[in-house]
Amino acid sequence: MQSINKMPCRQRQGFFKKNECRMKEIIKAVKEAGAIAIFPHVMADGDAIGSALALRNFLVVQGKQAYVIFEEECSYKYRFLFQETTQCCIYPNIPDVQYDLHISLDSGDMKMLGSRIDLFKSAPSTVNMDHHKTNNKYADLNYISLSSAATGEIIYDFISLYDPIYKPDAFVATCLYVAITTDTGGFRYSNTTKRTHEIAGILTECDIDIENINKQVFDLMPKPQLELLKLALPKASFLHDDKIGVIRISREDYDKAGAKEEHSDGFVDYVRNVEGVEVAISFKETADGKVKVSFRSSGVVDVSETAHHFGGGGHENAAGCTINGDLKDAERQVIEYLIGRMEK
């Protein structure tokens, strides 16, 4: 692994704001701790899971007792990471250990720890490592690196500084790679930096199987997901001069396909990717009889405004809301409002 001296300066030079600490202080706290618990956020994504598992396995090599405490079971995409690691548990089924240190990863707010907030706060010392600019520095030690594309980059830096001669084994490297590749959309989002590629390049030399990792996290579909796509895709349609693409998933579709709600994640991309589409929308009937609406914009239209109008939120190019009512009714309302905005 690279030594800290070869790392870019952003992470180690003195521009830390109030309530932020240097990586060195976190390393000191970790070195002094015997038992450590790591907290990924609720609905852990690839960055939270990969960062947590990498950190745990590194700490075990350093002679620590280290555990990852999840809020719930992880998405099927990341199951392949759980074959080689142990000591991961789902709250409240956790080992009866007196922890010296709790580390929260990839969470901008303590609320993102869900039901584990009190547990997190209960340790003698708490650490918060994250890369979101909204992070509100809720722990005793807060290390927020906005220049990092993923919390996985921060963990890579932490490991490099903690033990400069340590070389990640294939499992730790795989976890760090998962963290980085998922949070950058496979190095495709604009948050990808030279440093992101540098770290990924180093990890590719740690005996990892990048074809398989990427297949698992990006490509692999459970069969019910494909069955759901087979039902939903033929109903996709385009309106307003093909500038709006719409995809709809009804409860009946989920039931027929034997699919769960998570299986329709990303379906909006099928219409978003069509040439000329400025706004892509998915309408999904939820189990409790509402309609979950997701918007994606190519950049021409600010979709957060429409989401906000219907009580939701988000960013200019990715937003969402939930509407009471049936699929057709929700669609009619949203499309009518959106076209009104687009014609202005």
Added chain:
Amino acid sequence: MQSINKMPCRQRQGFFKKNECRMKEIIKAVKEAGAIAIFPHVMADGDAIGSALALRNFLVVQGKQAYVIFEEECSYKYRFLFQETTQCCIYPNIPDVQYDLHISLDSGDMKMLGSRIDLFKSAPSTVNMDHHKTNNKYADLNYISLSSAATGEIIYDFISLYDPIYKPDAFVATCLYVAITTDTGGFRYSNTTKRTHEIAGILTECDIDIENINKQVFDLMPKPQLELLKLALPKASFLHDDKIGVIRISREDYDKAGAKEEHSDGFVDYVRNVEGVEVAISFKETADGKVKVSFRSSGVVDVSETAHHFGGGGHENAAGCTINGDLKDAERQVIEYLIGRMEK
């Protein structure tokens, strides 16, 4: 740009085989030439197109008269690269220039220059730069780097060595990035190296729009392509304990969707990506009444054997063949044979 001294040694140390030259010799030949034509292979892919356009624009900055001579119009995926460049032409509509040097890129055999073979050979001097191990060194100067994931990496090295203080402008960097990202499947194939990521990282700092580039080359679908998918996907099916996934595209589907054959490229991936699928097959009715069969394997089954049986060829995990007959008949024959092999 990095200087040659910082480059890995593989490309510049002395292990060149018979008929291979050092990069320095190619640089000398290019420096001595006034008018240069660059030849990407037939059915140019992202690597051939990106490498050729990057090299051309670099050479123009170096004061050369440089042209790219294509065999045919490029795929829609790469059209966005043709807004900023000129002097690209499609044979035989080429400028009447006395070329001093012809450079073939990404072509393992002169046959891959299609109808331009005689033109290529007609220059006083010819160069062949490639990364395929099957390259048969058909030019006066041959530079084959098997350690390069893409010819784009070779062009990057060429540019770095030719002019160590040159920093790629956004267009040249975009072209090199396209070459590298497409030939590594977005840094996902096993040919991706530390060096691949290093170069990509440097290119991200050359003012390129990686979100847009990746959207163009990987995600964007012309509407007829989505319409074709809407027709083909519902007919996808799974057999032999869901170990075989099949997708079929009939002439009627192409016609209804207003789609071309290239629009069904990659459809086999929809069934290949389904969990548990060991062999994915697409059957496509061609305009001349045959059936084009593509096989993908997860690694358990050697599909080249089946492709070979039907007069085709390929690799263990990706192979293909063309069968005379109708869609149903071709499918019946292939599936019957394949299941026989899988049961052995």
